[in-house]
Amino acid sequence: MNEKERPKSAALSIALMSVLTAVVVVFTIFPRIPTPIHGYINLSDVIITFSAYLFGPWVAAVAGGLGTGLADIIGGFPQWAPFSFLIHGLQGIMIALIARIGLKKGVPGDAKIYMQILGGVVGMVIMAGGYYVVGGFLYGFRAALVEIPLNLIQSGVGVILGIVVSKSVLKAYPAVRSLAL
Amino acid sequence: MSDYFKIEGLTFAYQGYGQDEEPPAVFRNLSLTLQEGGKVLILGPPDSGKTTLARIMSGLLPRYIEGELKGEVLLNGRSVPNLAPWELLEECTLVAQNPQEQLLMTTCGDEVAFPLESLAIQHPELEARADAALESWGLLEYKEVNPQELSGGERKRLLLAVTEAIGAPLWIMDEPFDDLDEGWRQVLKEKIKTREGAVILFASRYLDEFDPLFGSHYLLEGGALSGGDVKAKLAKVEGGEPFKVEQDLLHGEHTLKCNEVVIGHSRRSTDTVVPFTLKVDNFEITTGEVVALVGPNGSGKSTFSRVLCGLSSTLEGSVTLDGTPLNNQERLFRVAYLFQNPDYGIFLPSVREELGWSQRHTAPQTREALVGEGASLFDLSLEENPSMMSYGKRKKLQAAVYYILDRPFVIIDEIDSGLTYSDAYKIVALLKKRGAGVIVITHDRSFTLNLASRQYKIEEGEVVESGVGE
Amino acid sequence: MNTNTYIVGRGFLYWLDARAKLLLIVLLSVMVFFPSHYLALSLLFLLIFIIVWYSVGFKQSLRPLRSLLFIIVVMALFIPLTQRGGEPLWAVKGTVLVTREGVAHFATLALRLLIVTYSCTLYIWSTPMAAINLALRWYGLSYKGALTVTLAFRFIPFIGETFVMIRDSHSLRSASDSSQKERLRLGDLVPTVTSALVFALKAIPHLATTLEHRGFGSTLKRSSYKRLEAKGGLFIHFLLSVIILLATFVLLNSI
Numbered sequence: 001m002n003e004k005e006r007p008k009s010a011a012l013s014i015a016l017m018s019v020l021t022a023v024v025v026v027f028t029i030f031p032r033i034p035t036p037i038h039g040y041i042n043l044s045d046v047i048i049t050f051s052a053y054l055f056g057p058w059v060a061a062v063a064g065g066l067g068t069g070l071a072d073i074i075g076g077f078p079q080w081a082p083f084s085f086l087i088h089g090l091q092g093i094m095i096a097l098i099a100r101i102g103l104k105k106g107v108p109g110d111a112k113i114y115m116q117i118l119g120g121v122v123g124m125v126i127m128a129g130g131y132y133v134v135g136g137f138l139y140g141f142r143a144a145l146v147e148i149p150l151n152l153i154q155s156g157v158g159v160i161l162g163i164v165v166s167k168s169v170l171k172a173y174p175a176v177r178s179l180a181l
Numbered sequence: 182m183s184d185y186f187k188i189e190g191l192t193f194a195y196q197g198y199g200q201d202e203e204p205p206a207v208f209r210n211l212s213l214t215l216q217e218g219g220k221v222l223i224l225g226p227p228d229s230g231k232t233t234l235a236r237i238m239s240g241l242l243p244r245y246i247e248g249e250l251k252g253e254v255l256l257n258g259r260s261v262p263n264l265a266p267w268e269l270l271e272e273c274t275l276v277a278q279n280p281q282e283q284l285l286m287t288t289c290g291d292e293v294a295f296p297l298e299s300l301a302i303q304h305p306e307l308e309a310r311a312d313a314a315l316e317s318w319g320l321l322e323y324k325e326v327n328p329q330e331l332s333g334g335e336r337k338r339l340l341l342a343v344t345e346a347i348g349a350p351l352w353i354m355d356e357p358f359d360d361l362d363e364g365w366r367q368v369l370k371e372k373i374k375t376r377e378g379a380v381i382l383f384a385s386r387y388l389d390e391f392d393p394l395f396g397s398h399y400l401l402e403g404g405a406l407s408g409g410d411v412k413a414k415l416a417k418v419e420g421g422e423p424f425k426v427e428q429d430l431l432h433g434e435h436t437l438k439c440n441e442v443v444i445g446h447s448r449r450s451t452d453t454v455v456p457f458t459l460k461v462d463n464f465e466i467t468t469g470e471v472v473a474l475v476g477p478n479g480s481g482k483s484t485f486s487r488v489l490c491g492l493s494s495t496l497e498g499s500v501t502l503d504g505t506p507l508n509n510q511e512r513l514f515r516v517a518y519l520f521q522n523p524d525y526g527i528f529l530p531s532v533r534e535e536l537g538w539s540q541r542h543t544a545p546q547t548r549e550a551l552v553g554e555g556a557s558l559f560d561l562s563l564e565e566n567p568s569m570m571s572y573g574k575r576k577k578l579q580a581a582v583y584y585i586l587d588r589p590f591v592i593i594d595e596i597d598s599g600l601t602y603s604d605a606y607k608i609v610a611l612l613k614k615r616g617a618g619v620i621v622i623t624h625d626r627s628f629t630l631n632l633a634s635r636q637y638k639i640e641e642g643e644v645v646e647s648g649v650g651e
Numbered sequence: 652m653n654t655n656t657y658i659v660g661r662g663f664l665y666w667l668d669a670r671a672k673l674l675l676i677v678l679l680s681v682m683v684f685f686p687s688h689y690l691a692l693s694l695l696f697l698l699i700f701i702i703v704w705y706s707v708g709f710k711q712s713l714r715p716l717r718s719l720l721f722i723i724v725v726m727a728l729f730i731p732l733t734q735r736g737g738e739p740l741w742a743v744k745g746t747v748l749v750t751r752e753g754v755a756h757f758a759t760l761a762l763r764l765l766i767v768t769y770s771c772t773l774y775i776w777s778t779p780m781a782a783i784n785l786a787l788r789w790y791g792l793s794y795k796g797a798l799t800v801t802l803a804f805r806f807i808p809f810i811g812e813t814f815v816m817i818r819d820s821h822s823l824r825s826a827s828d829s830s831q832k833e834r835l836r837l838g839d840l841v842p843t844v845t846s847a848l849v850f851a852l853k854a855i856p857h858l859a860t861t862l863e864h865r866g867f868g869s870t871l872k873r874s875s876y877k878r879l880e881a882k883g884g885l886f887i888h889f890l891l892s893v894i895i896l897l898a899t900f901v902l903l904n905s906i
Contacts, residue, residue: 014795014798018806018858019855022804022809023810030811043844047848066800070803074654076714076715076772078772079772138760139725140729161841165848168845175247175568176852245856245859246856266860298875298876299865300866301874304878327808329809330808526817527846528843529842568853
């Protein structure tokens with residue numbers, strides 16, 4: 001593909017990060033199912049996984065962290081915002097980094113499927129584990145246990161749909177490759 | 182005297198992405214010159230490359246959208262494609278056809294101020310300049326309002342205000358009269374007329390407003406510019422004879438009717454508490470007829486359409502089919518609604534899959550036949566990727582989807598935007614051939630006169646029947 | 652989709668500068684995690700609740716409570732039951748169910764949660780988003796970071812609306828048999844999410860282009876249209892914040 005003189009500019013990375021952040025916010029707030037502790041399970045993990053597979057660690061970190069943090073603020077859980085920022089940010093970074101192992105060129109979405117799944121599973125552990133630790137701090141560790149299975153379901157759905165959706169987006173809109181940083 | 186703005190031997194093709202053939206060149210050896218303060222009108226049918234040319238002239242393409250450019254674009258002797266866009270900030274400004282592409286901020290005030298901040302203009306001049314521009318486009322009272330809450334026409338005015346605030350000597354305008362109400366069209370016309378700087382204006386239809394404005398006229402067609410009587414040439418390219426079709430009333434004769442219906446929704450904006458309502462005392466359409474629905478921007482044409490097709494509910498009264506009331510769910514698969522923007526309904530990577538998706542419950546053989554028929558009638562090739570097709574083709578694909586779904590009633594929103602007359606006529610004719618009752622929403626009088634047998638008009642919150650073309 | 656978190660209200664918090672207020676809220680939230688008696692915490696919470704009540708009205712001030720109700724019930728069930736050492740308060744047939752220590756532990760955790768939630772909520776209710784953004788910039792957030800946040804807010808309603816339109820267009824294309832539709836709902840999620848994403852992704856090159864077309868990228872130092880103004884001087888605002896923090900510290904350690 002044509003790699004010669006595409007400007008790797010600040011404008012493009014800001015555009016990528018802000019639009020994907022907005023997508024994460026919308027998918028966090030829109031289809032949500034209430035759960036005890038963190039409020040609701042949602043589709044944010046689908047978009048974080050997707051961003052990690054298509055755009056790499058930094059975009060995934062910002063979109064995941066900032067997106068879920070802003071969604072907490074807008075959705076009425078501002079006390080969670082800093083923690084969501086860190087947890088989902090780290091989740092995005094790790095999914096992308098692991099999926100990228102062994103990949104010489106292209107986007108992490110082209111990586112071998114088991115590397116994508118491995119990245120996704122590590123992401124699930126970070127997400128569920130992160131909220132357990134913070135929840136334990138805020139509510140006591142026993143009450144926070146309730147949240148673990150729900151978070152695993154949410155991030156698990158995120159990994160499966162994330163893989164499927166990133167393949168279908170690469171197919172439906174091939175020009176997306178030219179946006180990858 | 183050296184030329185102020187000059188294009189010479191421009192050839193451009195978008196980059197292909199893993200498709201079998203590279204996309205064809207949009208322009209071949211295109212040339213144009215413009216003197217300082219000159220005013221040029223470039224007419225072109227839909228998908229002739231107006232937007233592409235406007236972006237190239239403004240130094241915005243190829244950049245984040247990739248393509249191969251050959252030839253020269255010179256502004257004051259400097260090569261536009263070799264300059265970074267910010268170096269052109271004080272040289273030229275583009276007013277995009279679709280305002281959503283150019284909106285950045287969360288208040289109108291910030292929107293106008295953003296380029297002035299880039300120019301390092303300090304307070305109090307910064308605020309004075311921003312306010313003056315908002316004022317002259319009637320938006321000062323919206324200074325703290327989010328542009329996303331504005332109507333299409335107001336967004337266009339906001340972009341014009343930004344353009345005015347920057348005050349660059351060259352304005353490149355892509356269908357700027359679109360979406361503007363009559364009064365603001367006059368304002369824009371006056372601004373173009375009295376302006377010292379140069380203007381290059383792109384349009385797909387010749388408007389009465391254009392008459393005394395431009396020093397030269399061109400037609401963009403087949404990848405090149407030509408002069409002469411561009412108005413007549415455009416009409417020839419457009420075609421424009423409505424098709425005569427044999428109707429087979431597949432569905433038999435049915436009538437969709439609204440009796441004493443009231444429709445309403447609350448406005449999003451925080452300070453207007455007055456809810457929006459629309460009264461429909463008597464509206465009906467029978468299978469096989471074409472009915473026009475007209476009315477100014479924001480009068481509720483889309484809201485009314487959403488109720489007819491079952492996406493929204495009525496506040497009072499009901500929509501009936503042959504006298505039996507239909508609930509929302511029942512209307513959903515009897516009344517099709519083609520949104521103005523076809524992309525909302527397109528999501529699969531090939532025309533074949535897209536057309537087949539709604540037919541996934543039918544037997545494979547029947548499905549293949551239907552998909553094939555739909556594609557060939559609407560001039561689509563089955564393996565093409567919809568997201569890489571031209572706007573006009575995507576609109577045709579959208580129509581093909583509902584054609585093979587075989588709905589007895591079809592609403593087409595802004596059918597004439599982005600389509601040539603002949604394509605628009607063809608879509609309506611094909612749907613009519615199947616015996617569907619078609620409601621066309623349009624701003625174009627000649628289109629209504631040629632197509633519709635009856636017309637409804639939205640006036641002061643009411644849907645009333647009126648003479649065709651009124 | 653409404654992204655506005657600012658709520659019209661009155662009083663001191665609406666007057667206090669966004670920067671000083673941010674310091675106050677953050678340090679206050681940290682402070683309640685140091686060991687302190689639950690009676691002191693409840694006094695602090697009562698004070699905060701009264702301030703919220705005064706600022707935005709009673710009905711609005713109950714909203715965070717409602718969102719926390721469920722978790723507080725879960726905590727009430729879990730914590731006292733699992734912490735059974737200490738002075739018994741309630742025993743059934745010789746098995747101690749609730750102890751004084753368990754209740755105290757529950758009260759401390761629940762009150763912390765309430766205080767943190769109410770302080771954070773109060774901040775975003777009483778501070779316009781633009782001011783929060785400027786305050787964060789004052790604390791060191793880069794212009795690019797702040798711009799990313801602003802642009803995200805600009806795109807949230809746009810993408811929300813797109814998502815609704817795509818869902819609608821989807822339901823218009825559904826098969827007429829509604830029983831089949833129910834079964835396919837989960838599978839339908841992939842095409843819906845895909846087209847919402849393609850729609851959003853297509854906006855990215857236009858956004859990057861427009862940023863540069865409006866002068867982003869130039870080496871000129873940008874001026875700033877919006878500014879924070881602290882009435883009476885920023886020092887006074889910070890001073891007041893520090894005084895409030897000290898008073899809170901004294902209150903928390905008095906019992």
